């Protein structure tokens with residue numbers, strides 16, 4: 001028999017509890033029996049209807065009809081009851097198979113749920129391609145921390161404390177490090193070169209490694225700068241490594257990466273951790289080295305026919321001194337190193353004119369490289 005609200009005569013705590021429990025049970029049973037949308041609506045109206053819903057009746061019969069001294073108790077109980085009934089009504093669902101055809105209709109014309117699988121970021125893709133070139137030459141991949149100490153980022157790379165060469169690195173320092181000795185102070189690594197030292201500390205020569213990774217510098221973002229960017233570093237150490245090995249290796253790598261028709265050119269430069277040092281250029285793979293595209297000037301190489309790709313050189317003996325104990329005696333071993341900007345190479349490779357496009361996360365832009 002359907003539940004009906006009857007007047008209360010007994011307002012004792014037990015009687016109130018019992019009446020409330022009976023009401024909740026009835027509501028729950030009715031909720032479970034709802035079989036279609038029409039029944040659901042009827043159920044909702046029956047319990048919550050403003051004029052003559054069960055809750056309204058309870059309000060009238062139990063609360064308004066309560067004797068003065070039971071009003072407070074009855075009020076608390078009715079409030080709890082209302083919340084419980086509301087929950088049951090809200091939670092009620094059309095159940096069972098039902099014969100009502102509306103119930104489970106699926107609209108097959110609606111678009112499905114798209115789950116884009118994502119793709120490699122163009123900078124990561126470029127990095128991986130470059131790393132692969134060196135892996136084929138027998139290099140392995142090494143990495144190290146982005147939050148680095150002064151020792152690895154500078155001192156062991158032959159940037160002595162207070163040396164002006166440090167100024168070229170626009171370093172972002174971690175705050176609150178003043179109480180530590182300088183070499184232990186933390187900073188965001190400004191290049192991947194510290195991993196040269198870290199690797200030589202743990203691996204004895206001969207070694208051949210490539211080191212991809214993020215680096216940071218205090219550069220405001222613009223079309224060609226970003227406070228975070230990516231480098232790929234390389235290091236080869238053995239007995240009798242010469243500048244000829246450096247040139248041969250890098251020339252081969254550039255031909256693998258950009259195509260066999262590119263040429264390389266080495267121009268003297270300076271880095272504290274290499275001696276001698278050079279900048280390596282590749283002939284412009286956009287204009288073929290002519291500096292012109294049809295009648296227009298070639299912009300990526302600024303009409304010179306050459307594009308600067310990396311810094312390199314022979315590992316400075318002073319650097320080996322820091323890892324001498326792990327068999328890097330500068331009298332016995334020699335090596336070459338190089339470092340390039342992966343973002344810049346990706347910009348050139350894909351003909352993108354604004355570095356920020358790589359980092360502001362617009363999937364319409366990034367999706368083009370998938």
Ligand code: DAH
Nearest residue numbers: 191193311312313337338339
């Ligand atoms: N670490 C240098 C920089 O970020 C790049 C570089 C130059 C790396 C010469 C090397 C190297 O390993 O030999 O400016």
